[in-house]
Amino acid sequence: MQPATLDRTTTIRQDFPILQRVLPNGSPLIYLDNAASSQKPGGVIRAMDDYYRRYNANVHRGVHTLSEEATAAFEATREKVARFINAPSARNIVYTSGTTASINLVAYSWGRANLGPGDEVLITEMEHHANIVPWQIVQEQLGFTLRYVPVTDHGTLDLERLPELLTERTKLFSFVHASNVVGTINPVRELVAAARAVGAKVLVDGAQSVPHMPVDVQALDADFYAFSSHKMCGPTGFGILYGKREVLEPMPPFMGGGDMIREVTMAGSKWNTVPFKFEAGTPAIAEAIGLGAAIDYLEQAGMAWVHDHERAITRYAYERLAEVEELHILGPGPDERGGLVSFTLEGVHPHDISAILDRSGVAVRAGHHCAQPLHDRLGVHASARASFYLYNTPEEVDVLVDALHQAQDVFAL
Ligand code: 7TS
Numbered sequence: 001m002q003p004a005t006l007d008r009t010t011t012i013r014q015d016f017p018i019l020q021r022v023l024p025n026g027s028p029l030i031y032l033d034n035a036a037s038s039q040k041p042g043g044v045i046r047a048m049d050d051y052y053r054r055y056n057a058n059v060h061r062g063v064h065t066l067s068e069e070a071t072a073a074f075e076a077t078r079e080k081v082a083r084f085i086n087a088p089s090a091r092n093i094v095y096t097s098g099t100t101a102s103i104n105l106v107a108y109s110w111g112r113a114n115l116g117p118g119d120e121v122l123i124t125e126m127e128h129h130a131n132i133v134p135w136q137i138v139q140e141q142l143g144f145t146l147r148y149v150p151v152t153d154h155g156t157l158d159l160e161r162l163p164e165l166l167t168e169r170t171k172l173f174s175f176v177h178a179s180n181v182v183g184t185i186n187p188v189r190e191l192v193a194a195a196r197a198v199g200a201k202v203l204v205d206g207a208q209s210v211p212h213m214p215v216d217v218q219a220l221d222a223d224f225y226a227f228s229s230h231k232m233c234g235p236t237g238f239g240i241l242y243g244k245r246e247v248l249e250p251m252p253p254f255m256g257g258g259d260m261i262r263e264v265t266m267a268g269s270k271w272n273t274v275p276f277k278f279e280a281g282t283p284a285i286a287e288a289i290g291l292g293a294a295i296d297y298l299e300q301a302g303m304a305w306v307h308d309h310e311r312a313i314t315r316y317a318y319e320r321l322a323e324v325e326e327l328h329i330l331g332p333g334p335d336e337r338g339g340l341v342s343f344t345l346e347g348v349h350p351h352d353i354s355a356i357l358d359r360s361g362v363a364v365r366a367g368h369h370c371a372q373p374l375h376d377r378l379g380v381h382a383s384a385r386a387s388f389y390l391y392n393t394p395e396e397v398d399v400l401v402d403a404l405h406q407a408q409d410v411f412a413l
Contacts, residue, residue: 005309006393012301013391015041027361030396035180035208035340035387036365037230040294044233047293048286059285060259060276074285077292078275084295085225086216087242094248094275095283098239099207100130102226103174105241105278106203107134109254110224111172114201117143120169122200124149124157125377126179126186129370131205135174149175151377155182155331162194170200177209178338181371181383182331183314185209185338188220196221201247207231211298211389212338213307223247229287234294238287241278248274255280298390306390310339313388313397317341320401327404330383340387342369345404348411350384356410357384360403362396 013019016039021029031039051073057066059074078090087093096102115121121135125148139146147165150158157175166173173195178185188204195202203224209215211232217225224247229238243251253260253271257280262270271277298306311334318334318341321327326346331337345353350366357364366384368375375381386400 002312005305005312008301008305009309009391009393013393015043015297016391017042017045019391023361025359025361027359030360030362030399032386032388032392032396032400033363033365034211034389034392035231035369035385037236038211038233038389039391040233040235040290041297043297044235044290044293048235048290051286051289056286058282070285073289073292074283077288077295080292080295081240081242084299085210085242086218088218088245091274092217092242092245092248094241094243094278095288096226096239096241096278097237097284098228098230099128099205099226100134100228100239102224102239102241103130103203103205104134105254106174106224106226107138109251109278110201110247111135111138111142113250113252115142115144115171118169119144119171120147120167121145122147122149122165122170122173124175125151125373126155126157126182126184127174127176127371127373128180128205128207129372130207131174131176131203132373144171145169148373151182151374153378155179155378156184156336157186159190162191166194166198166200168198170195170198172203173200174203174205176205176207177215178206178212179331179371179374180208180340180387181342181369181374181385182378183337183340183342184332185213185336188222192221208338208340212303212310214303217242229291229294232291232294233297234291235284235287238284238291243274245274248278251278253277253280257281259283301390309390310388310392311335313392313394314339314341316394317386317388317397317400320397321404324401324404324408326408330378330380339389340385342383342385344380344383345407348407350382352411353384353404353407356407357400357403360399360406362400362403364400 055069354366
C-alpha cells in the first residue's frame with residue numbers, strides 16, 4: 001500500500017476513541033466487523049452529546065429557541081444527505097430508522113398502492129433478509145409473485161437469466177448495490193436500464209455501498225435508494241430512504257400520527273408534504289444530528305479515498321488469506337468487490353473461528369449474515385466475515401491471518 005494512504009489511516013485512527021481500547025485479555029481491539037456496524041469518530045459522539053447538553057427539544061413544533069435550534073440541526077442533515085448522494089433536493093430524503101425500515105416503507109406504502117395479483121416483484125438470491133422478508137410479508141396480502149435473479153457459483157448475479165425474469169409483469173426490481181456476504185458490486189446503472197425497458201420501478205439497497213464509495217443517485221437513476229446511518233460512522237436507529245419526487249408524491253403514508261399530517265378532523269385527515277408525510281411521530285433527533293456529523297467526517301476523508309483504501313486492504317487480505325490452507329473465500333476476486341471477505345475454513349465452524357479470533361482481539365462476524373438464501377445457494381451453512389473500513393490497516397490483516405493459523409492448530413489437535 002502507498003505510504004501516504006497509511007499515514008492518513010494513522011491520523012484517522014486517532015479520531016475514533018474506541019480504537020484505542022485494549023480488551024480485557026490485554027489485546028488491542030482489531031475491529032473487522034464494519035459491515036455489521038462501523039465505529040464512530042469523536043465528532044459524531046460530540047455532536048450528539050452537544051444536542052442533549054445544549055439544545056435538546058422536540059422538532060417542527062415549538063416556537064422557542066431550543067426547538068428552533070434542534071429543528072435547524074435536524075433539517076441540516078437532510079441537506080447534507082442530499083448533497084452526499086447527489087439527490088436533487090432535501091425533499092427527496094425521507095428519514096427512517098434504517099435500511100430495513102426504508103425497504104419496509106416502500107413495501108407497505110408503494111407496494112400496497114401498486115402491487116396485486118398478476119404483478120411480479122423481482123429481487124435476487126444475493127439479498128439481505130431486509131430485502132426479502134418485507135416482500136414475502138406483503139406478498140401474502142397483495143397476491144403478487146416474488147421472483148429471484150439467481151447467483152452464479154462465482155457469487156455474481158446471473159444476468160443471462162435477466163431477460164426471462166424481468167418482463168412487463170415486473171412492477172419493481174429491488175436489489176443490493178454491494179453484497180454484505182460476497183462483496184459483489186452490482187452494475188446498478190445497467191440493471192436500472194433493463195428495468196426501465198420493461199417499465200419497472202427500481203429500489204436499490206445501498207446499506208453496504210453508501211458508507212464505502214461515492215454514490216450519485218441521479219447518475220444511478222434508481223427510483224428508491226435505502227441506507228443506514230450506523231454503517232457509515234453515524235449512530236444506530238437512523239437511516240434514509242431516497243426517492244424520486246414523482247414516485248414519493250403519490251405514495252400513501254405508511255404510519256399515521258403526529259407531524260405527518262396537515263390537518264386532522266374527526267371526518268378524516270390531510271397529509272403533510274413529502275418527505276414529512278412519511279415521518280410520523282417524534283423522530284430520532286440526536287441520531288439525525290449524529291449522521292450529519294458522520295457525513296461531515298466522511299466528506300473530509302473523501303469517499304473516493306475511502307473506497308481506494310478499502311480496495312487496497314481487501315487486495316492485501318486476499319494475498320495473505322491465500323496462505324491459509326483450506327480457507328475458501330466466498331464470491332468474486334478482489335477487483336470486483338467491496339471491502340469485505342467472507343470465508344470458510346475446512347473443519348472449523350465459523351463460530352469457533354470467531355471465538356478464537358476474539359482471543360487475539362480480532363472482531364469478525366460469523367453466521368449467515370442475514371443472507372440465508374445466499375449461503376444456501378453457495379452450499380454453505382455459515383461463513384466468517386472480515387469487513388474493513390477507513391481506519392483498518394494491513395497490520396490488522398496480519399493479526400487476522402496469524403490468528404487463523406492458531407485456529408487451525410487448535411482444531412488440528
Ligand atoms: N441490507 C444490507 C445489504 C445489509 O448489509 C444490512 C445490514 C441491511 C440491509 C439491514 O440494515 P439495518 O441497518 O436496517 O439493519 N447488514 C448486516 C450485516 O451484514 N451484519 O449485520 C448487519
